[in-house]
Amino acid sequence: MVRPIEPLLPNNSGYNYPNMMKLCAESGRDHFSICQLHVVGEVLAMTDESSWDEEEKCFWLRLRDEGNFGEQWLRQDGYSLGLGIFLEALPAGAPGPDVREGHRKALSEVRGVRSAFNQLRDGEQGQAWQEVPRLSITDAMLGQGVQEVDSDEARQILDGPAISHLLREGFLVIHDALDEVFASEFAEQMAKLDNGWNLHAAPQATPGQRGDRLLWIDEEIAVARYGSTAVSRAIRLLKGLGAALNPALTAHHWANNDAGNPAHALKPRLPATDTAVLTVSPKAQLACYPCDGAHYICHQDNKFRPTHGTRLNSRELTTILYGNATDWDVCRDGGQLKLYLQTEDLESAPPSDHPSVHVAPTVGTLVIFFSRLWHEVLPAYRPRRALTMWILRPEEEESWMPNVF
Numbered sequence: 001m002v003r004p005i006e007p008l009l010p011n012n013s014g015y016n017y018p019n020m021m022k023l024c025a026e027s028g029r030d031h032f033s034i035c036q037l038h039v040v041g042e043v044l045a046m047t048d049e050s051s052w053d054e055e056e057k058c059f060w061l062r063l064r065d066e067g068n069f070g071e072q073w074l075r076q077d078g079y080s081l082g083l084g085i086f087l088e089a090l091p092a093g094a095p096g097p098d099v100r101e102g103h104r105k106a107l108s109e110v111r112g113v114r115s116a117f118n119q120l121r122d123g124e125q126g127q128a129w130q131e132v133p134r135l136s137i138t139d140a141m142l143g144q145g146v147q148e149v150d151s152d153e154a155r156q157i158l159d160g161p162a163i164s165h166l167l168r169e170g171f172l173v174i175h176d177a178l179d180e181v182f183a184s185e186f187a188e189q190m191a192k193l194d195n196g197w198n199l200h201a202a203p204q205a206t207p208g209q210r211g212d213r214l215l216w217i218d219e220e221i222a223v224a225r226y227g228s229t230a231v232s233r234a235i236r237l238l239k240g241l242g243a244a245l246n247p248a249l250t251a252h253h254w255a256n257n258d259a260g261n262p263a264h265a266l267k268p269r270l271p272a273t274d275t276a277v278l279t280v281s282p283k284a285q286l287a288c289y290p291c292d293g294a295h296y297i298c299h300q301d302n303k304f305r306p307t308h309g310t311r312l313n314s315r316e317l318t319t320i321l322y323g324n325a326t327d328w329d330v331c332r333d334g335g336q337l338k339l340y341l342q343t344e345d346l347e348s349a350p351p352s353d354h355p356s357v358h359v360a361p362t363v364g365t366l367v368i369f370f371s372r373l374w375h376e377v378l379p380a381y382r383p384r385r386a387l388t389m390w391i392l393r394p395e396e397e398e399s400w401m402p403n404v405f
């Protein structure tokens, strides 16, 4: 039997260790797993890692969001949690259908809060936050970023002129990043994954924001679960871009920071010889936009909040490999990525006639851009598939939590 999820509580102080044990005893289960934790409107999915600290008499929870852009150890002492926790009295394993329903409700609630948050101006505390208990950063120990992945393929693609273009313009498009055989296998396997009912609707902060369906996937799952060797190779290639860019990116941030741009600050300030700024997200996002005009409105993948001196999340660069047929016709099929140039510091979306580049999502095209650049996916009239990897700045992981607390 699956026990329904506990309702969202405005205050989580009941979820301390003794009470969790009591709940276990009452339900006849030998453990509870925390399946969802909401902090300032983000949903952080719990992995199965939590540990009881005998000395501190508290649980440490390892929290990650779905794409693993944010990760931290959080002390669960009944005071330091955000909007709410859902407890499932479930043995480890796939959630049952009523749990999924609970998740859906929770997500829509969280999205409501989140969109209220997005409408707040810097420093303002809105209605949405009044019930949120204080989350102390000093109670949270930051998790480690994922290791760098070396890839010869990535290094070959990112030669000196390509890197200079990326740093100067904020984006880079390479049309022949994959050889012909790799490209056609990649497109074929992306279609197979999409057509095999493996994807689920992307979460939306506001209705109509995006119409794609997603699968989070890493290079091992791609092979072991789906037999998609070309997708696995593509994920490794994308992961390798981080390592290939590290030295130049570090120098870039140093130069901009020294020139007084706080958005480039390296925290903690790295020694000049240390070039390891970037890590990669463990999983890539496989996204398919169905052919019914599905799109993604103009947005940034990350934001720098000058009044707080923090970023919303750890994403630094967005890297995408497209997996669509070579006869993609933008006039007929639409679906271009529209990148608005030099818009990283804009607070709100630029007008649609702002200088931009349009990228056709043809197989073999690789695009890399700074995640704070405003961009959108234009309506697609043919299934449009993309594999996205976010390259992260792990030292920023703390700052995805806006410090409205």
Ligand SMILES: O=C(O)CCC(=O)C(=O)O
Binding pocket: 287, 296, 301, 320, 336, 337, 375, 376, 377, 386, 388
């Ligand atoms: O697929 C694309 O071209 C861009 C997708 C995107 O902006 C996103 O997933 O955040």
Ligand SMILES: [Fe+2]
Binding pocket: 299, 300, 301, 318, 375
């Ligand atoms: Fe995006």
